[in-house]
Amino acid sequence: MEEVRLMKGNEALAEAAIRCGCDGYFGYPITPQSEVMETLMLLKPWETTGMVVMQAESEVASINMVYAGAGCGKKVMTSTSSPGFSLMQEGVSYIAGADIPALVVNVMRGGPGLGTIQPSQADYFQTVKGGGHGDYRQITLAPASVQEMADFVSLGFDLAFKYNILSVILADGLIGQMMEKVVLPPYQARRTNEEIRKECPWASLGRTADRKRNVITSLELEPGPMEARNLALQEKYRTIEANEVRFENVGCDDADYLLMAFGSSARICQKAIEIAAEQGIKLGLLRPITLWPFCTEEIQRQLSHIKGILSVEFNAGQMVEDIRLAVEGKVPVAHFGRMGGIVPTPEEVVEAVKSNFNL
Amino acid sequence: MTAQDIIKPENLVYSKPSLLNDNTMHYCPGCSHGVVHKLIAEVIEEMGIMDKTVGVSPVGCAVFAYNYIDIDWQEAAHGRAPAIATAIKRLLPENLVFTYQGDGDLAAIGTAETIHAVNRGDNLAMIFINNAIYGMTGGQMAPTTLEGMKTATCPYGRDPQLNGYHLPITNLVAQLEGARYVTRQSVHTAAAVRKAKAAIRKAFENALCPEKKGASFVEIVSTCNSGWKLSPEKANQWMVENMFKAYPIGDLKNI
């Protein structure tokens, strides 16, 4: 039977982690996502599923603990908020370089610096364009509901293990803190070490006599092999771009103008569409679910009939750059955003559509 | 009887362990790392625990430890080996998980990870090579560099006014409740090597204890003859005369 609960996004994420057979969570407290570890510690999954939950001494340590677990082929994760994600960039880059699967959740708050604990979407660049050093990508999932906070844990792990890559759930303080009805996923058993040895033959679980040593590393001193590693990474990224783009199309196909928004801002845009319709303006909403890989083809498909795109983000204009790259100047593209933890109203969004496109 | 008559498989009394593979180590001639690598390989081989051992290598000269000892490894970011080892140990509680770090890695950039990993009391084995210098980057000052000692970044000698004092991190570690066995050894003579091997063996046995008893920490006071700009033999002498005063050999804690 379905298990329906009223929960915060952060709590739902923690529940979902236990249920999807996660082997370990390593975290460090930071607002607005501390409920994730608090929920896990309350639920004590080490007594039921055997999942390890650990409070580390810093985000630097927690991401390296995730690297360690990933290197053992275990399903491991951490969660943090913006300043913590900045500290994690070292480990994030090493995870990319070592080709290992893991999940990181960033419940974004306003920056730069210590910023604010209020919601923000200003880590789009950091997550989608890099953040750490080197040429790498990470699959980025943007939940727009508490249900998606729960569902994307399992999806994030599935994608991470399918491609040996880091998946990032890029939520914001609003999604993390708000309460909604959520259908919790059924329990899934954790894999045994024997199963991991079969499914992840590269994992460092202890060398058996029938194979060579497994080494989890991102180091190559020789330029030839290092370039080969990079080329293999790029090939993997092209495969992901071809196969894993996810988005939601809300009435785009008969709209005159598109709103594009992810996470919380997409929810505001849904209301804005209703208000605009009352004023005779036909808006559609294209909501990227994966921020990388990005829905470039879907945007280009819409160009045959739309007159303009407004990107609505809780930042100074970040995703809008990727939209412009997709549009290649064929229709006007504008940005509307608020910063510092201010969440815009649907009315403001409609006004921004009218002023940007002279309606 | 000539040497040729004696050199036969049935008369073999000592050779490198087979877990130390045939790859030529990149270390400078006379480097202490090679001896400690050999001891780790010997102990794992003698204990028969290859299939349950995971090593964590550092950043620094020993970054390539994984190329020489034929076990599973994870290569850690600079200073993070203890955090990595902790997570592996929690996820694979029946495994031997050991770290191998130099002084820059363990006592400078990774001080927080070192202290907290020991303090959590997990059954880790931590091998600490202290040669009082950054070897791989070309001989810069380390936290463990002695007062007055010359390095590339304290070319006139370490001046406490400018750089503070040598950091005896092993003494700090020994204070922690989570530490079970803390010892300081060296590998400059055959007798010292035998004692260092016994210490590593004890640390590895502790790390396989079924109950959570605490971390085992083995400092090897070592030489970096290239960084110290001395011959291997002279470097050993300098170590005995100078390093042993700041880092006296012996057990600091043994519960």
Add this chain to the structure above:
Amino acid sequence: MAKIKGAVSVNVERCKGCELCVVACPTHVLAMSKQVNAKGYRYAMMANEDACIGCASCGIVCPDGCISVYKVKIEE
């Protein structure tokens, strides 16, 4: 009375000529070669075979694991 006699074999190409084995040998068996190996290092060799007691001190201190030690008991 039985006499112990030892001998060592050096992996010449693995040796880096650090000379620590020469220092460690209690009976002064080892010396460095005049020739160099493929990497350009002088390597350790037995210069005084008869003195070897097979104690393995040389092998134990060798950082590169180049030395194997052999030992026999000779009845006199």
